[in-house]
Amino acid sequence: MVQQLKLDEQQKWIFVHSGSGGSATNLSLNQYAALIQxxxxxxxxxxxxxxxPNESAQAHQLAELINHENVRIYDKNEGLVDFAHSLACANLFIAGSTGPLHLSGALNIPTIGFYPSRRSALPIRWRPINDAEKHIAFCPPKGKETQMNLGLIDIPQALRQIIPFVRKMWQLAD
Structure with a gap:
């Protein structure tokens, strides 16, 4: 994977899965781009x-929105086991409430998840199984009209919590 994606082993790697396979509501590509930037x-x-599968075009579109030399696309693997092995290399994993988020959590990788605020979908129920201090979750405002709209999550506001979380996970000084 290092050679395939031309990754620098001296840097931290943030894996971001912007797809949902149709299983969950998610941030928009613009929100993911703002978060990654x-x-x-x-x-x-x-x-x-x-x-x-079928998410490659979305990943390429997100890479274009981010427009940064440190972004790589990992859209070719040998199936679920190979993909899970790649997740073990991440220093941080970011996604909606999807399978890859839970796989990363099972590997005890620090995770950032985005969830609807509907009672049946809350992170208290669906958070990954990594250590509690290794996960941070964000939801839209509660309410029938807003609970499923992850577009209402304020990314600049979220970054104010995410940046200190990442510093702590990576043991970096402020």
Whole structure:
């Protein structure tokens, strides 16, 4: 994977899975782009955009929106086991409430998840099984009209919590 994606082993790797396989509501590509740009501004790291079956075009579109030399696309693998092995290389994993988020959590990788605020979909129920201090979750405002709209999650506001979380996970000084 290092050779395939031209990754720098001296840098931290943030894996971002913007797809959902149709299983969950998700951030928009513009929200993901703003989030990743904020992290790339703050940290010297590389971002690996992961893509499942039929999600490659979305990952490429996101990479174009981000427009940064430290972004790589990982859309070709040998199936689920190979994909899970790649997740073990991540220093941080970001996604909606999807399978890859839970696989990363099972590997005890620090995770950032985005969830609807509907009672049946809350992170208290669906958070990954990594150590509690290794996960941070964001939801839209509660209410029948807003609970499923992840577009209402304010990314600049979220970054104010995410950046200190990443610093703590990576044991970096402020």
């Amino acid at each position: 904020g992290l790339l501004t703050e940290f010297n790291c590389q971002v690996v955009l992961t893509a499942g």
